[in-house]
Amino acid sequence: MAETELQPREDEDAVREEGEEFDEDNRLKPAFVDSVREALEAEDDSRAYELVEPLHPADIADLLELLSETERRELAAAISDLMTSEVIAELNDYVRESMVEALPAAAVAEIAEQLDTDDAVQLIEDLDDEDQKAILAEMDADDRAIIESALSYPEETAGRLMQRELVAVPENMTVGDLIDYLRDNDDMTTEFWEVFIVDHRHHPIGTCQLSWILRCPRHIPLLDVMKRDQTLIPVDMDQEEVALRFQKYALISAAVVDESGRLVGQLTVDDIVHIIQEEAGEDALLMSGAGEGDINEPLRDAYSARVRWLVANLGTAVVASAIIAMFGAAIEQLVALAVLMPIVASIGGNAGTQTMAVTVRAIAMNQLTRSNTRRLVLRELKVAMMNGATIAVLIGIATALIFTPQLGGVIAAAMVINIIVSGMAGVLVPVVFDRLDQDPAVASSVFVTMITDSMGFFAFLGLAVATGLVG
């Protein structure tokens, strides 16, 4: 699909050194962005072009993301021939989607035809069915077939991510045959880091890193150079699992095989790093209930993701309130209880969140299995006891001094109980959700919060009554 050149020397502009457009973190300087904005405002397209022209495609994409929606459209029009497929591929999903929706189907089809399969799929997979059909109708039959086949795999699987372009050769070649074959085929991809050796059924039987080929004399058979053992990625494997394999086995590229074991595509690590980043970063967002958490996400999506979670937490807060209500008489009698009770709940909540964050991450990294869960629970119990003891002493002494020693004792005991309960909830809730095949990052927070809040109030107020502090 992508036409590639034999000598790719000029096909891409990378930033050699930090130019004056960049700050020390390699972000575009506000002053630079402002001058682009000014050029757009003055409708000085050639000035805008001149400013943007030296940038790497990834930086042009960054620039577009920094601009408002109107400015984006103006800039895209002003620099239309710099709006290459690389720029489109580098854009944030939401920004790309909104820009693509504004283009006619024929223009999108033209861009898609220039992209590698995986980027072309990404370009159109989030569009409405109708828009997708319109764009596919404008494409070459061959390209259309490839895209349709990719779209037939579920979202976020290897089949969606893979490139069809790869180098696969039969097992009877020598190193010299392979080099000649590569030199003779002008329309082949240049984006490959290993060569796959296949049998007559097109099943992969081995793989050669390019460095191995370059280091060997021409007469050596590929069978003697290749490594037989390789990590094969099933076409329906989830992208998170793919990312973990790449990381665990330090892969640069990997063969993707269909159900019958035929080589159907390859995945390269430069496409996977985005997924590693995404999957590793999303837990913080999921645990806070912030949904996708992308600053380019449309307002209504951000609202609907977040409000759902706030409503769920309203439910847990009401449970906590109901517990407080049970102790209304005690609070009326001793208002210091109302003053102090949020401290117990708040610290318990923090302790629970800490343990939950650690557990969710260990699960995501495949570090926590049935084989070591007991060890982790014991470890967290010990940490919770140490934390509980420390905080209990601090708050107990302060309360004893400001209020009464008896109240100090009650809050200290409640604190120990709540930190231990929270710590255990922080481990056990995600573990249980994981065993039920639910994403622990999404589901755990609401339950852990409910437990830590309710238990904080219950332990403190309950102990106050039970010890006869209030009657």
Added chain:
Amino acid sequence: MAETELQPREDEDAVREEGEEFDEDNRLKPAFVDSVREALEAEDDSRAYELVEPLHPADIADLLELLSETERRELAAAISDLMTSEVIAELNDYVRESMVEALPAAAVAEIAEQLDTDDAVQLIEDLDDEDQKAILAEMDADDRAIIESALSYPEETAGRLMQRELVAVPENMTVGDLIDYLRDNDDMTTEFWEVFIVDHRHHPIGTCQLSWILRCPRHIPLLDVMKRDQTLIPVDMDQEEVALRFQKYALISAAVVDESGRLVGQLTVDDIVHIIQEEAGEDALLMSGAGEGDINEPLRDAYSARVRWLVANLGTAVVASAIIAMFGAAIEQLVALAVLMPIVASIGGNAGTQTMAVTVRAIAMNQLTRSNTRRLVLRELKVAMMNGATIAVLIGIATALIFTPQLGGVIAAAMVINIIVSGMAGVLVPVVFDRLDQDPAVASSVFVTMITDSMGFFAFLGLAVATGLVG
């Protein structure tokens, strides 16, 4: 340093397909781990060896991590010749450190000499100065010099991460010259994905992907194949920045240069994916105050990281308590205030955490700069108003029905105020810390929590008094 073979066919065992040792997530099955445990318990070393022998080094590392410290040592002894440098390199930092500390210096030196520079550095960088010196003293002078030079760079910089082994050639070579050079040098690394072209001062002037070399006829000069523009990594660049460059520019490898611009090493993406994963995943841990959050971290480190944060939050909780104390008389008069006030604080806290998670991530991804901060603040203000309105209606009606309409009005108004304040705090606190060059993930939580807690109580109780609900 690492001796590599011309034909690496046999130098590594990768898992071709999921064997029976693995579950559907490619984790070692508990039953498999148990059978290893049983073999160790029965002191049946040959059985343990037989079980472990088919595993990939990365899986042997996983297995060691799943075992307890005693079991680890027993297994390492039982499978000593499977404990290759690859296994050591794949081990979790804490597990490696504890295992290495148990070995004599000469044994560690021997392992280090087999590793690539970057792995050897990782092996010894976390040890005590004394242990480091003892190990270095046991090494070859050449290897020692390389390690000492790497250790001279600050931790978590490119200088620590880079491999010294790379392929750099002068600019006057042709493709054929390069291939001959690669074939003639047996002791060269096979771990390279591009060739760096350097001038007489050893400054990089261009780079060639191996696929480009394989696709060109022998007589073509490298100057015509290479790409001049490339991303050069300064030796003192922070690893987080390095990871962002690799991701942004889709790099497979990159040249590392010293202050004078000389090529001193290379970084390859398989070493960077761990950092991308680490840096992206650590924000959830940092925001919760869980420190490193590694389940293998020693107990005292986990305790000290977490308790510090709990004590800080004890401080913020005390501020919130002080605000409640100001309204002691009002609570005595109307105990429903004490029942409902945690709801306002809790939902505000959640709303603040959501916004903070989104902002911290946008900052980490270099998506948020001065150029679009205003836009994000406005966006978050809108989301907060929508969320505030929704939750206010729900809690307002429920409170009006259960308690009084007036109390319903007060809690609804307090909820809107608190969600908006929390949303703004969630954006502005991390942005301010970022501009002060503090890590927003670490510093923001305590401040956002303080603002959301205090403001929740103050808005609710203050409004109750101000509206004359209580006197």
